[in-house]
Amino acid sequence: MTYLTPKTSIAALNAEQQRAADAQAVAEIMFVQAATAEQLDEQTIIKFPSLFVEWDENWRGKAGDIVQDEGNLYRSIHDVTDAGQNTKPSETPAMWTRIGNPLEEFPEWVQPLGAHDAYSKGAKVSHNSEKWTSDVDSNVWEPGVYGWTKYVEPEAAAELAEEAVEPEESSAEE
Numbered sequence: 001m002t003y004l005t006p007k008t009s010i011a012a013l014n015a016e017q018q019r020a021a022d023a024q025a026v027a028e029i030m031f032v033q034a035a036t037a038e039q040l041d042e043q044t045i046i047k048f049p050s051l052f053v054e055w056d057e058n059w060r061g062k063a064g065d066i067v068q069d070e071g072n073l074y075r076s077i078h079d080v081t082d083a084g085q086n087t088k089p090s091e092t093p094a095m096w097t098r099i100g101n102p103l104e105e106f107p108e109w110v111q112p113l114g115a116h117d118a119y120s121k122g123a124k125v126s127h128n129s130e131k132w133t134s135d136v137d138s139n140v141w142e143p144g145v146y147g148w149t150k151y152v153e154p155e156a157a158a159e160l161a162e163e164a165v166e167p168e169e170s171s172a173e174e
Contacts, residue, residue, distance in 0.1 A: 036064050042100045073099040077116045106131045112140040
């Protein structure tokens with residue numbers, strides 16, 4: 001019998017499939033380690049929430065470890081070695097830092113409790129029905145007080161720029 005493609009044994013196909021599965025598992029482990037070591041930005045981390053363990057009352061881990069809780073990702077800010085230290089992330093913001101939601105470009109501003117959850121330069125938030133971007137790293141100030149700039153949609157900014165030019169043009173014509 002003549003084959004159009006090289007004949008591959010079932011054992012070789014199984015070995016290739018196992019190698020691909022192993023490579024995927026290693027990639028997932030490396031992703032979680034990079035996220036835990038804060039080598040990845042939040043926007044990248046939140047694209048793959050299924051790679052992180054679901055928090056439960058038996059969870060134990062180190063500062064920086066990331067867990068899922070009620071559909072959100074949280075980073076532990078302390079080592080958890082016993083049940084007394086293990087608190088539900090969604091109920092104890094002093095013990096966990098929530099990792100952003102990709103569906104919320106401007107999540108609601110939350111008062112940072114310390115350096116672990118201060119806003120970075122360029123961070124986007126909404127506060128008092130307005131959108132803001134942080135002008136500085138380690139920003140713990142309330143938007144509108146210090147270190148924030150009101151965000152203007154690009155279309156609105158273009159319209160404002162046009163309006164600013166039009167009065168000059170009309171005065172030049174007179």
